[in-house]
Amino acid sequence: MALLTEPKPSFRPPAPTPRQNPPSTLQMMRIVYRNPLELWGEPSYNEPWIFVTGGIGGPLLIANDPGLIRHVLVDNAKNYKMARVRQKILRPILRDGLLTAEGEVWRRSRKAMAPVFTPRHIAGFAGPMLEKATTFAERYEQAIGGRVDVSRDMTMLTFDILAETLFSGEVAGEPEGFAHQVDRLFETMGRVDPLDLLGAPDWLPRITRILGRNSLAFFRGIVARTMDMRKEKLASEDSEAPEDFLTLLLRAEGPDGLTREEIEDNIITFIGAGHETTARALGWTIYCLANLPEERERIEDEIDAVLAREPDPVNWLDDMPFTRAAFEEAMRLYPPAPSINREAIQNDFYADLEIPKGAQVLVMPWTVHRHRKLWDDPEAYIPSRFHPENRDRIGRFQYLPFGAGPRVCIGATFAMQEAVIALAVLMSRYRFDLLPETNPWPVQKLTTQPQGGLPMRVTRR
Numbered sequence: 148m149a150l151l152t153e154p155k156p157s158f159r160p161p162a163p164t165p166r167q168n169p170p171s172t173l174q175m176m177r178i179v180y181r182n183p184l185e186l187w188g189e190p191s192y193n194e195p196w197i198f199v200t201g202g203i204g205g206p207l208l209i210a211n212d213p214g215l216i217r218h219v220l221v222d223n224a225k226n227y228k229m230a231r232v233r234q235k236i237l238r239p240i241l242r243d244g245l246l247t248a249e250g251e252v253w254r255r256s257r258k259a260m261a262p263v264f265t266p267r268h269i270a271g272f273a274g275p276m277l278e279k280a281t282t283f284a285e286r287y288e289q290a291i292g293g294r295v296d297v298s299r300d301m302t303m304l305t306f307d308i309l310a311e312t313l314f315s316g317e318v319a320g321e322p323e324g325f326a327h328q329v330d331r332l333f334e335t336m337g338r339v340d341p342l343d344l345l346g347a348p349d350w351l352p353r354i355t356r357i358l359g360r361n362s363l364a365f366f367r368g369i370v371a372r373t374m375d376m377r378k379e380k381l382a383s384e385d386s387e388a389p390e391d392f393l394t395l396l397l398r399a400e401g402p403d404g405l406t407r408e409e410i411e412d413n414i415i416t417f418i419g420a421g422h423e424t425t426a427r428a429l430g431w432t433i434y435c436l437a438n439l440p441e442e443r444e445r446i447e448d449e450i451d452a453v454l455a456r457e458p459d460p461v462n463w464l465d466d467m468p469f470t471r472a473a474f475e476e477a478m479r480l481y482p483p484a485p486s487i488n489r490e491a492i493q494n495d496f497y498a499d500l501e502i503p504k505g506a507q508v509l510v511m512p513w514t515v516h517r518h519r520k521l522w523d524d525p526e527a528y529i530p531s532r533f534h535p536e537n538r539d540r541i542g543r544f545q546y547l548p549f550g551a552g553p554r555v556c557i558g559a560t561f562a563m564q565e566a567v568i569a570l571a572v573l574m575s576r577y578r579f580d581l582l583p584e585t586n587p588w589p590v591q592k593l594t595t596q597p598q599g600g601l602p603m604r605v606t607r608r
């Protein structure tokens with residue numbers, strides 16, 4: 148019998164096919180180094196949890212079940228610390244920044260930083276976000292009809308926005324040099340080294356990290372001088388300091404707040420955690436929408452209507468539910484932080500599952516967001532899942548782009564506001580279309596990156 152209505156076109160963006168057989172140890176190390184997303188087999192997308200013993204890094208638990216995830220990240224969070232491998236990669240760069248701090252230092256820092264991330268301050272960043280996005284978008288005027296790399300461009304855009312909200316452009320030294328150092332630093336240092344997986348001792352040099360050391364020293368020098376410049380300004384009566392992250396963090400300095408070193412660590416943490424993540428999700432959103440022109444038109448209409456009546460970008464996140472949904476669905480399929488890693492401090496139980504002390508626990512938004520038992524048609528890009536009338540059907544612990552529990556992303560509201568403002572500015576003016584060479588492949592580095600970039604054609608709408 149013929150269908151009365153044609154099924155809506157759907158789009159299944161690229162992703163590795165689940166493995167049918169587990170890899171050998173050697174294969175595994177190679178895959179982990181190249182692209183951990185290619186490691187997971189059918190069970191990882193079907194089972195509530197997988198417990199592996201006898202592996203190279205000790206017992207490993209892959210947690211997909213929302214109840215188990217809630218147990219690890221919220222209900223019994225105090226029994227789980229940041230995983231060894233993650234700390235080995237990130238701590239040399241971020242030290243006691245909020246992402247890598249633990250115990251008392253983390254507790255004190257998180258509390259000291261709460262006043263920095265208030266809704267009032269985030270709303271105060273909407274203006275600079277709009278300004279930077281608008282200036283950035285104007286560059287496309289020179290590229291109309293031509294090819295641009297949307298992935299690289301989104302990194303530049305979110306970096307501009309972050310630099311503005313962090314320092315208001317008041318950086319010691321050359322701003323271009325600064326952006327370049329950031330790229331080098333995270334390219335060379337933010338990698339999983341096979342020696343870390345093997346649990347090799349710290350004194351064994353990691354080739355993946357040696358290269359980044361000079362960058363790190365240079366970079367920390369710039370941040371320290373930038374802080375000094377601002378401190379002078381804050382102390383001076385003649386000049387007014389901007390109300391940006393740097394001023395807010397410096398205000399949190401004190402015996403119950405942050406130390407000078409921790410402020411430096413947190414600035415580097417914000418740079419590390421706060422722009423590439425949003426950039427990846429923006430890039431994947433624009434790519435997915437180019438594959439669904441009808442959906443894209445609907446969003447363009449929404450943006451046009453809101454821009455015509457609401458000039459204040461603070462309200463756009465609430466006023467543009469379709470735009471927001473497109474971004475949230477892109478973060479489901481391509482979670483910018485594809486894995487949240489923990490280690491059990493003491494033996495623990497969940498239902499009939501025993502989690503031994505020292506077990507590595509992986510809560511992977513990558514597999515949870517694509518889990519067959521949690522989602523209909525999990526591989527398809529369907530933004531309407533996140534429309535207001537459907538949103539309540541998505542459980543809190545089946546969708547975790549920003550994590551959950553006490554260590555939930557502190558920048559989530561900032562990122563959502565920024566994303567909708569950036570999409571509104573770009574999509575109100577331009578269209579990005581696929582080219583024959585637009586063939587991104589998702590690769591897990593620190594974030595979920597499109598290998599091959601996102602070469603696309605930009606035209607004026």
Ligand code: HEM
Pocket residue numbers: 245246247257416417420421422424425428482483484487488547548549550551553554555556557558559561562
């Ligand atoms: C789309 C953008 C973003 C995504 C997907 C994202 C994702 C995450 C996730 C999953 C965590 C939890 C990690 C864990 O539990 O192990 C996290 C933590 C964190 N994020 Fe984000 N993030 C984003 C944007 C930002 C921005 C814009 C900032 C800062 C301006 C930021 C700063 C942080 C910090 C400091 C933490 C550590 C919080 C803590 O441990 O107390 N993130 N983020």
